[in-house]
Amino acid sequence: MVSKSRLHVPKTPARPGDQPDFSYLRLSPAGKTPRPDSTAPASEIRYLSEGLVRVLDDAHQAVGPWHPHLDAKDLQVGLRHMLLTRVFDDRMQRIQRSGKISFYMRSMGEEAISVAMGMALRPTDMAFPSYRNQALYFVRGRPVVDLMCQLLSNTRDMCKGRQLPVMYQWREGRIFSISGNLATQFPQAVGWAMAAAIKGTDDVAVSWLGDGSSAEADFHHALLFASVYQAPVILNVVNNQWAISTFQGFAGGEHQTFAARGPGFGIAGVRVDGNDFLAVHAVTQWAAERARLGRGPTLIEHVTYRAAAHSTSDDPSRYRPKDDYERFPLGDPVERLKQHLIRLNEWSEERHAALIAELEEHVAASWKEAVSYGTLSDGPRLDPRLMFEDVFKDMPAHLARQEAELRAELEQK
Amino acid sequence: MVSKSRLHVPKTPARPGDQPDFSYLRLSPAGKTPRPDSTAPASEIRYLSEGLVRVLDDAHQAVGPWHPHLDAKDLQVGLRHMLLTRVFDDRMQRIQRSGKISFYMRSMGEEAISVAMGMALRPTDMAFPSYRNQALYFVRGRPVVDLMCQLLSNTRDMCKGRQLPVMYQWREGRIFSISGNLATQFPQAVGWAMAAAIKGTDDVAVSWLGDGSSAEADFHHALLFASVYQAPVILNVVNNQWAISTFQGFAGGEHQTFAARGPGFGIAGVRVDGNDFLAVHAVTQWAAERARLGRGPTLIEHVTYRAAAHSTSDDPSRYRPKDDYERFPLGDPVERLKQHLIRLNEWSEERHAALIAELEEHVAASWKEAVSYGTLSDGPRLDPRLMFEDVFKDMPAHLARQEAELRAELEQK
Amino acid sequence: MPQMNMIQALNSAMDVMLGRDPSVVIMGEDVGYFGGVFRCTEGLQRKYGEHRVLDTPIAEGGIVATAIGMAVNGLRPVAEIQFADYIYPAYDQIVSELARIRHRSGGEFSAPVVVRTPCGGGIRGGQTHSQSPEALFAHICGIKVVMPSNPYDAKGLLITAIEDDDPVIFFEPKRIYNGPFDGDPHKPAVPWSTHPKGEVPDGHYTVPIGKAEVARQGSELTIVTYGTMVHVSEAAARGLGLDAEIIDVRTMVPLDTDAICGSVARTGRCVIVHEATRFGGFGAELSATIQEQCFWNLQAPILRVAGWDTPYPHAFEWEYFPGQARVARALKAVMEAA
């Protein structure tokens, strides 16, 4: 029976021991994809969903119609946020290995997406992130130490000890709470955007999920409701080629781009070089303008690569070539923006090194402060009875009884 | 707040009292849409998902590249099945009104879809129907009386009294059981097709759902899994313009065709005149060949109109113009095939009238037989204890206990 | 006082709240122009416009998900799921999201969504238009679960639910939309206008979530029940001439344990009645709780009367339905035990 199987099984281009192979990636040179007006009907701009918007060329110059012409200052700020994210990630990864935090997820290789988008949006726009958008917090000004306290579930943990590390939220900063359940935030963002429209504000909702997560039903609901009500929302598929061990072909990326799901619903779809800070910024501005002008949603696919392990529980050398990332044709987003700034004479290796040193120091100092508020195992600790709060706004009788039981249990010890 | 709302709400073209308005329907003349080879890559045939495959022109002639060149005999058989379906539906509708059955759903206006597809498929192909594909049973040779017994939940009910009327199934005839839950059959059909491929047979799975139902997550799962594994499946959206009271624009049909969801996943999408028996037949043959050749799934949108009420619980005059159907630009499928046959000199008004009379008599006689096996209220009745069987293959102890309790309850009466 | 059936009472609750609070929106399949397949939202879109009473795609998961997003953005969506049997596509959004958002976000975010859905059988609906899935929600921490048994409570509880800052799953026993039902399908239908709870004020009033009601005072035994079964239980007890106390639970979560256990402690005997399938149903929680708290008062085992553990069968609806005869058997058994 098996030998006769006619089932098509998507091919994973390279496994451990193989040569990295990115020939499947449909690329195009920087500057080549036209930039339509942000009010163009979705039906007329389908090429955006199968092309690739790129601004930075191989010589690190910004070229073509999507060039956003940002101030060098802004680019430097962007570089800083990206570097902070990377330094933070590296440090937290090492700390997890040492056992001080239970779990961590890096966004290495994908920093341009959150940083450029965060900067291109307004602070009043509402973010419904996935677990790899930590950089949004830095863009919107949340101190590093606050995130660390969440990772430590300590006395200053914004989640009050309830959530796994990296599941931050920030009401004031308009960043929604993260669910462990993939993709659920996507249609919620659409609902938020629908409410913005109903209320008559011009706020935009933005959400992100991974290539793998786009397989979930919520992805479909998001596109459908966004299309029906023309919600002012920007929906992002961060195609980093992998979902844990599974290649993006298993999420439906083999025969069609993820951005192309948009035109299938009459929604604008844009495929962008996710490692190109300028391109991501430009596409975001375009989509946000479109949304604010009442021209409806945009689905953006960011082509990028998950350079790190899926999480601290994962070992990618079991399922992909060790040197895969080094061969990724779209390079590294930090390196590319850095080289662009150098090329503009607005940056240098020295300033870069100094910035890294500064950020490392800042992160180290923040960590020191964070642990002073307690860790999972040592120091001050949140009251465990906090778990009974916020199940409901007011604690009902049965939870009060259980809280009392726990109190008795703890006192006995 | 309300007055400022910027939310887009899909427009329903006509409500009671309005003039019917079908200007939103993107139509094209018969014969104009090219017929690519059935092995053509999905990316090269996107035009099929936004065009409209039509064979019968306004003069009732078969024209163009999709002309399937069927024998007149086959067309007459098709007409017969369609007419039987309509006669059956009408009779069951009237019987429901009289109270003898609890519920009914007609397929009026959509008969060409099930009949032409049923005839274009092989008997070994597996059908996962919706509740408006009753004609499949006639095409595959199930006696009318058997369906009536299901409608009556009587002693010969194939569902053993467990299901609402119209929820037939037929294992031998390869027609799957119907769920009251919309759309669930769609990804199941894909799984069936995957298994066919794994087993190395060239059977094809076929499933149908409505425009409204395509909003469900199952639609997404079906397209996704079909795309990933290139399953030999034909997925059909029967776009009859309405989901109970809700216009198809609310299912995402305002900005894009339903067939276009296919290309969004790299799947062939074909939009066909669902009231054109020849076009539906031709498109089905094309898709079945494609599937059997290992070229993967096809999503077909059938443009049609739900001429009758949604069900016997529904009154469409509350939400759409009374004469909507008479103005539907794609006409009536029975009438169109009849006129085509007349034009071919293979049919006449007399034969038509005689056929209807014959079918009415057959249906009346079948009904007589069916009620002799019992009705919901009179005559022989299934043993209520049947409800405890088939919950599991073997009845577990707790159900045996409950069965005994019921027995005691019934004996007490 | 105006007379309303349950449909009118629910409609009135939404009308009142749409009028009072501009953040209230209604959404669901066929709820807008058409007014809902059970007519509960009739006239509301005409009155408040299609931006506050929204027809939606047929995607229960999408409906609840977008309602959550709206609620996070300050609205108070009341989402209708056309039949409780069709709530499962929304189960992940309800269980993993709606119920958890306040807790997981340290209280920073919340989503005050009401999900209304008709439940229960007895309308020849077959296995997919008859279910009573309340137990599947009562087990989920973070959502309130409500099921009224009459028009007065329906309106008052729905207003409370819409005003509540927590999410509420609101079950509406459709068999009693038009009138109380004592379990005998052969008797002529009785309208709500003959029932004291069919008197419903026009304006704003509330019935508290979390409080059971003594539907009938009595001393010989306690029947704990809710929804349609309140009426069936009353008839069964009356039929036996028993002086039963009948507790209408009204709110599964939070459960009014005091009222329930207080009654059983007094009567010493208890029968639990619901329409949902028995195994693992909400009756199990009621029984377990009562047994824990009233053990020393109990003079007989607590019995459960419920739907059989099978799908709701079209042809055998009245053999499936836990009608007066089945309830009476249990009442007798509990009274005779000693």
Added chain:
Amino acid sequence: MPQMNMIQALNSAMDVMLGRDPSVVIMGEDVGYFGGVFRCTEGLQRKYGEHRVLDTPIAEGGIVATAIGMAVNGLRPVAEIQFADYIYPAYDQIVSELARIRHRSGGEFSAPVVVRTPCGGGIRGGQTHSQSPEALFAHICGIKVVMPSNPYDAKGLLITAIEDDDPVIFFEPKRIYNGPFDGDPHKPAVPWSTHPKGEVPDGHYTVPIGKAEVARQGSELTIVTYGTMVHVSEAAARGLGLDAEIIDVRTMVPLDTDAICGSVARTGRCVIVHEATRFGGFGAELSATIQEQCFWNLQAPILRVAGWDTPYPHAFEWEYFPGQARVARALKAVMEAA
């Protein structure tokens, strides 16, 4: 006899069945090339090919739906849901379809699908990697529900499940994948090789679905439990020096009422222990059933020990987890009641 941990035992069950029955297929997220995030399917794709051990998209609803279709076409799919917390997107396909197909089709169609999924906490997984949702499946008629507590049973029950013509939801308490766990996280980990149930035959054998097991014989009281809690309960009883009879339920549906109630009828005292949240949990059904059948034998109220009715909190995992202290309190209370 070979020593296996639970992961190896489950792997062995699938290996045996893939080898014996060409219609068996394995599917799920990361189960193929990678062998599953918990390594339960390690090596199976290499051995049986990528047409029998399928990596799937991340769409639990799609996984179960396509598994149903495959089963209808004669295969026997074993679908893995990566964490039980992520089973809800598949809930509609499980409840409305998988559980109903045989019944609604008059027995013409059936779908023998096994859904395997790791459940339970104690691994610092936070609220979305720790849930025990068995009650949400036990209430659904038409599916069998299983949860083993050791490697021997895990393999035997999984083989039985794959051979079963009915659908089975198969919960795997991940805290005991690698060794029995008595509830004390500070003690060094104990491997299965030190436990008699870590001896697992290499080949084909079965453990019946529908039969509970007496994990420990005793006379003073009965502890009814399953999964991880079997081991915690044993330790708690040992700690108190109680001669407790411990019933490992193993199968929630169909429930082995005879074994459970037989034991309680003898001992007259009962504590129910599970990790899932308490309100409306499976313990409620156990309590209600035992109370109904053993009322006249009971010398004390049946108590339930369970997870609190809150999400599983990351930082307070061990205050949440129903550990030995909480079990012991209940055991004492039940022993002291008179």
